[in-house]
Amino acid sequence: MVAQTPTLPQRGTVAGRRRGAGRQVGRLLVLIAILAVVLYPLFWMIGTSFKSQEEIVSNIGLLPREFTPGNFSNGWGNFDVSFGRFFLNSAVVSLLTVVGNAVSCLLAAYAFARLRFRLRGFWFAIMIGTLLLPGHVLIVPQYILFQKTQMVGAAWPYLPLVVPQFLATEAFFVFLMVQFMRGIPRELDEAAKIDGATSYGIFRHVILPLSRPALVTTAIFSFIWTWNDFFRQLVYLSDLEDYTVPVALTLFIDSTSQSAVGPMFAMSLLSLLPVFLFFIAFQRMLVEGINTSGLKG
């Protein structure tokens, strides 16, 4: 069958074409209007972080009348521990999570996607089951386990946040990589097998190099989700100097004094910066990554 171009159908006449163009412009205007509403809060946040205290109350506009970059330095040192420390803490937790998820989920996915072993179907079903398990359900017993094993409030308090990530507990990424690996031609495995490669050799020389796109997707989303995560960090971190950025941000709300609004916005903006940068760098990949796998937001 002759493939039709995927543009608007039946546009033979001049009038029809004009109507089509008009519709296109109308669609674009509607989209721009919706986009303005969607982006407004983000622009408002940027504007507010540069406004002085009295201007925050008085000035409705997005742009500050006078730029007040002092919000950033005030916010940075607003608490006894500087935000530099909070950012460092968040970076450590996020980067270790990225490494842990990438390694452990890749190993598990290779087993599920490529190797035949007894009870594979059973374990795979269990893995899919844990995909639907809400994190809130397990938080109390997990906390108790980590507390009994002396990992809560230890000298290095991030073990409860990081250890599970090295044990492929983010079933979502296992699933994503299984789906990806199923697309790698089996003939490559067979050829390597004929050449004498073991399962480990096939993993090392065939699957690992070809899985780079799935690994990058996993790394990006692990980073962003961990950076944004709040619940588990709130539960496990109790000392001010161990706080990650999200937990530290809530301190601004505790101090009910209105004077901290500017600094609070400045730090909120800074906290979103890594995610923004990831977004700009990987925009196309992020959107396509969800397309193929149905990532949650």
Place this chain on the structure above:
Amino acid sequence: MALTTAPNPTPPAKSSVRTPAKARGSGRMRHGEGLAGYVFLSPWLIGLMAITAIPMLLSLYLSFTNYDILTDLSDVEWVGLANYERMFTADPSYWHSVQVTLSFALIAVPLKLAAALGVALLLNRAWRGVGLFRGLFYLPSLLGGSVALAIVWVSMFNRDGAFNSFLSLFGVEGKPWVNDPGWALETLMVLAIWQFGAPMVIFLAGLKQVPTELYEAASVDGASRFRQFVSVTLPMLSPVIFFNLVLETINGFQGFTAAFVLSNGTGGPVDATLMYTLNLYITGFTELEMGYASAMAWVFLLAIALITALFFSTGRFWVHYSDGDGN
């Protein structure tokens, strides 16, 4: 070390020689692969046991006790069904949190999906710059459950926030929406709806799968655009709608960060934003009633399983799979 936990893959009786790789017989290949399979699976298996399975059993046990983190685990008091009884008969704030969560999910999820589908339909044509639009609409979802975004949202709907300034342009008197028990939850709903980007991208992927011939045939038959939407787009998209509905409902039940930030961890004003998960957190980690919190967690788990099952059992009446034998 992993091998101790892994069950023996196949009875080794058949193969007397252990040649790992080049084995041609499928039985022997399976043996080598079986071993490798469990080696590769071992981190996941350890995680499953230590991080998921054992905590689940522990939480089930604790839900029948009055455990608080301060007393020793060995001398907790078994209280039978008392926690569950208290939950269902003697704890008004529990029922309130159920109600808050249900109304949040029932209102925010359909509206979010409607917004996602609407914008996806507008974006479902290839033209220059469409990728940028998709990305920008997706941005709020990406920033998702971050504390920073919740802070911005709460400030926007404060007494002197941007929303009231906007209303005052039209001479409408605003109110401190986030402090008003009648409006605080609605503020959170708007936040959730605003993050329609993730389901939107999934809808876009689904719309690409709809064959253009169907639209051509429909327009030849004289079907209006609305009619085409109802008779072609919606049925063809129903698996994707179903997928988004299940996913977003489960997400909706778990809303925590924004409710925490808005109420500074209390669920206020007057329990208006006491989402189920926030209630669970307060019970377990503020009031240290971990036995009771475990019972709440188990009811939550069963409720989500039940709702998912309900979706799947009703889905066959309206989810249409184009390969015919899907239902």
